[in-house]
Amino acid sequence: MSLPMKHEEKHLINKGHYGFKRAIFSRFGLIFVLLIIQFVILFGLFAYFINLLPHFLGATFILDAIMVIYLFNNRMDPTAKITWLLIILSLPIFGSLLLLYVENDFGHRKIKQQVDKLINLSKNDLKQNPQTYQALAADNLAEANLATYLERVGNYPVYRNSEVTYFPLGEDKFQAMMEELEKAEKFIFLEYFIIKEGYMWGNILDVLIKKAQQGVTVRVMYDGMNELSALPHDYPEKLAAVGIECKIFSPLVPFISTHYNYRDHRKILVIDGQVGFTGGVNLADEYINKEHRFGHWKDTAVRVKGPAVKNFTLMFLRMWNIIHEHDQDFAQYLAIEPKRYPEAAGYVLPYADEPLDENKVGEMVYLDILNRAKHYVHIMTPYLILDEELITALKFAAQRGVEVKIILPGIPDKKVAYSLAKSHYAELLDAGVQIYQYTPGFVHAKVFVSDDVRAVVGTINLDYRSLYHHFECATYMYKTANISQIAADFNDTMAKCERVTYQTIKDEKLSLKISGKLAKLIAPLL
Numbered sequence: 001m002s003l004p005m006k007h008e009e010k011h012l013i014n015k016g017h018y019g020f021k022r023a024i025f026s027r028f029g030l031i032f033v034l035l036i037i038q039f040v041i042l043f044g045l046f047a048y049f050i051n052l053l054p055h056f057l058g059a060t061f062i063l064d065a066i067m068v069i070y071l072f073n074n075r076m077d078p079t080a081k082i083t084w085l086l087i088i089l090s091l092p093i094f095g096s097l098l099l100l101y102v103e104n105d106f107g108h109r110k111i112k113q114q115v116d117k118l119i120n121l122s123k124n125d126l127k128q129n130p131q132t133y134q135a136l137a138a139d140n141l142a143e144a145n146l147a148t149y150l151e152r153v154g155n156y157p158v159y160r161n162s163e164v165t166y167f168p169l170g171e172d173k174f175q176a177m178m179e180e181l182e183k184a185e186k187f188i189f190l191e192y193f194i195i196k197e198g199y200m201w202g203n204i205l206d207v208l209i210k211k212a213q214q215g216v217t218v219r220v221m222y223d224g225m226n227e228l229s230a231l232p233h234d235y236p237e238k239l240a241a242v243g244i245e246c247k248i249f250s251p252l253v254p255f256i257s258t259h260y261n262y263r264d265h266r267k268i269l270v271i272d273g274q275v276g277f278t279g280g281v282n283l284a285d286e287y288i289n290k291e292h293r294f295g296h297w298k299d300t301a302v303r304v305k306g307p308a309v310k311n312f313t314l315m316f317l318r319m320w321n322i323i324h325e326h327d328q329d330f331a332q333y334l335a336i337e338p339k340r341y342p343e344a345a346g347y348v349l350p351y352a353d354e355p356l357d358e359n360k361v362g363e364m365v366y367l368d369i370l371n372r373a374k375h376y377v378h379i380m381t382p383y384l385i386l387d388e389e390l391i392t393a394l395k396f397a398a399q400r401g402v403e404v405k406i407i408l409p410g411i412p413d414k415k416v417a418y419s420l421a422k423s424h425y426a427e428l429l430d431a432g433v434q435i436y437q438y439t440p441g442f443v444h445a446k447v448f449v450s451d452d453v454r455a456v457v458g459t460i461n462l463d464y465r466s467l468y469h470h471f472e473c474a475t476y477m478y479k480t481a482n483i484s485q486i487a488a489d490f491n492d493t494m495a496k497c498e499r500v501t502y503q504t505i506k507d508e509k510l511s512l513k514i515s516g517k518l519a520k521l522i523a524p525l526l
Contacts, residue, residue, distance in 0.1 A: 067096040075358065077387045077468070079523060111262070111322060115356050118318045119155065125334050126310055128157040135160070136347055136478075143347070143454070143478050146368050150351045150476070153359040156314070161340040162306030162348040164475065166457065166482040168489040170287040173279060173301035174200060180275050180303070181207045187217040187333065189270040189316040193263065193459070195222045196230040196284035198291070204283060212243030220244055221320060223264045224251040230284070247320065249471075262355050264319060265459050265470035267301075268312055273336035276304045276312035276350065278473055279457055280382075280444045287444070295411040295441025298493060300380070302457045302475050302482070304348060306341045310334060311350035315473055318352075346480035353460065353472040362460040363467045365476060366448060367393050373450045376403035378490045380445040384408060384421035385463035385523050391424065395431035404432070407493055410439040416519050417463070423516035425505050436497035443493075446474070449486045454478050457486070464523065 067088055071081050088095035128151055136158060137144035147158040167173040181188065181204065188211060195201055212218045220239060222231070226248075232238075236246035249264040269277040279301025285291040287299055304312070317330050353361040370377055370393040377397060384406070386394075398404040406428075412418030425435055446466075449455040458474020460466045477483060498504070 067099055071099075077389075077464075079387045080464075083523065111356065114322050115318070115354055118321055119354075122314060122318065122330050123155045125330050126155060126157055126314055129159070132158060132160050132347070140478070142372055146365070146476075147347075147349060149364065150349060150361070153357075153361055154352055154354070156311045156349060156351045158347050158349040159306065159308040159311075160347055161342050161344055162304055162308035163341040163344040164308075164348055164477055164480050164482050165303040165305075166485045166489070167279070167281075167301045167303070168485075168492075169289075170281040170297065170299040170301070171289060173277065173281050173299075173303075174288045176303055177269060177277060178203065178207065180269075180271050180277075181211070184211050184216050184271050186272045186336075187219070187270075188272075189219050189268065189313070189320075190283075191221045191264065191266050191268040191316050191319055192283050193223050193225075193265045193267060194230060194282035194284050195220075195226060196282075198285040200285050200288050200290065201283045208244055209242050218244045219316075219320060220246045221249060221264070221316075222246075224248050225263060249319065249322070263465075263470050265466060266315070266319070266352070266473045267459050268316055268473060270309060270312050270316055273309060273313055273333060274305065274338045276309040277301060278304075278312065278350065278459065278475055280446050280459060292441075294409070294413050297441060298380075298438055298443045298445055300445040300447055300457055300486075300489070302477075304350060304475060305339070306344065306348070307338050308348040308350055308475075309338050311352075312473075315350070315352045319471065344481070346483075347478040348480060349476040349478075351474060351476060353470075353474075355469050355471060360467060362458075362472050362474070363387075363390065365456060365474070366390070366460075366462070369448050369450050369454060369456070370394060370397045370402075370404075373397055373402045375451045376405070377448065377450045378487065379404075379406045379462070380443055380447040380490065380493065381406065381462040382409055382413070382442065382444050382446075383417050383461045383463040384424055385417060385465075386424055387464070387467070390462065391427070394428060394433055398428075398432035403434070405434045405436065405490075405494065407436045407438055407443055407445075407490070407497055409442045410437040410498065411441045413442055416515065419512045419516035420519040420523060421516075422505070422508060422512065423520050425500055426502070429500070429502065429505075435500040436494055437500060438493065438496060439498050440496055447486065447490070449483060449490060452483060452487060455480075455483050455486045 068085065071084055071088075076084075084095070084099050088099065091098075128147075133144060133147065136147060150156050151158070165176070167176065188208065190208075208218050208220070226235075233251070236248060239246040250262065267278055267280065267282060269275075280299045281287045281301045286293050286297050289297050313333050313336075314330070317333060351361065351365070353359075367389060394404055394406075408421060409418070428435060445457075446460050447455070447457055455477045456474050457477075458472065459470075460472045460474050466472055
């Protein structure tokens with residue numbers, strides 16, 4: 001149990017102003033300089049070999065031919081193959097060597113081994129209740145088939161007797177989080193892509209410090225990209241000083257590595273094994289509209305209570321133990337039996353997606369919803385960077401009479417991603433897909449809702465980063481009471497949107513159209 005914290009210690013943790021000068025002379029500044037030096041050296045080596053190209057035309061042709069043959073026999077997404085083919089043809093030798101480097105994935109072999117090990121060690125920790133599965137199969141065999149898939153690839157069972165609450169804004173989730181954190185008695189697990197000092201995190205941190213002093217186990221984990229601007233590199237030590245365990249996933253190090261490609265994009269809060277949160281909301285002020293960077297920030301989240309929370313507990317523990325293998329204390333936390341909610345309708349299945357295997361779980365769930373929809377599929381997503389499978393599924397659903405509507409941001413956070421999304425508009429409109437832009441600001445929600453019976457709320461965007469490269473999570477719901485609220489929120493949000501038409505596409509700036517078409521060439525790399 002931690003001693004009461006001194007005023008200056010609390011001030012040190014909450015201090016959040018890191019100016020340009022501090023950044024330049026900080027650990028990040030040093031890492032950045034070392035990375036630039038490595039890039040220059042590598043580029044120089046490649047340039048040297050390219051200058052010798054006339055002497056090695058035969059070797060160049062052979063190397064590029066081998067890599068092209070490799071590409072056509074690789075299991076990667078077809079769109080990514082086209083991008084790599086373009087790189088190889090445009091940059092002989094350099095393109096082939098770059099592909100060879102990326103495909104060898106020197107940076108993530110160790111982490112992949114650790115992920116595989118942890119999944120194997122914990123694959124029997126959660127067992128599918130046969131009565132639950134049989135009841136689901138009797139209700140809808142296709143839903144049971146999806147549950148089978150998620151249980152096989154990630155060991156995440158489907159549950160009944162679990163209550164799910166939907167939050168249509170980050171502010172709503174924040175209020176509920178604060179209320180649940182105050183009730184914590186045993187442990188608090190937080191895993192977030194972004195934690196940034198300010199009003200939201202400051203209030204949460206105050207509760208975490210208080211709970212740690214009361215003897216509650218508090219663990220915090222965040223992605224290493226926070227070191228770029230949000231948090232200092234020694235933040236785990238500062239939290240440890242007040243009794244909070246903290247780990248950074250993939251911290252910045254001064255070495256070029258493909259490991260940087262894999263980020264922890266999850267947003268998970270688990271309290272006492274009884275309550276779990278997920279959704280798009282990170283722990284920073286823009287997510288609750290205390291700070292306005294891109295107009296009004298529209299986000300969503302869910303709170304799960306009951307047996308289904310165990311899946312979130314398992315997700316967190318796996319990620320926690322990836323970073324510096326710990327004592328693998330799965331049993332003591334997973335043995336906790338959450339309160340059951342027999343009055344709660346429907347089925348709940350929290351699941352995760354790991355980028356280091358060949359299972360594109362996030363995309364498979366979205367495709368399953370699109371392919372089984374009978375009446376409608378309504379989608380909210382901040383990005384629309386699609387592979388051919390998703391484009392085909394969206395178009396096919398609309399062409400067979402399903403109402404497919406997509407809400408996207410009206411004010412972008414990333415100009416290139418915004419222009420790339422627009423490059424898909426005409427093709428989707430041709431198939432009957434309806435597209436809307438949220439004029440008040442930025443949509444960060446990741447929501448699928450279909451036919452008033454199924455929905456997904458989580459962290460998974462419709463882009464290559466989420467679908468191929470990030471650690472992600474979401475909650476799948478079938479016939480739960482809150483699905484009507486999710487559907488209603490979509491309609492309420494759509495009422496604040498501008499519908500995309502052929503005329504609005506025609507009226508777009510020429511620079512936006514050109515940048516979108518150019519970005520499409522390298523979409524899998526964005």
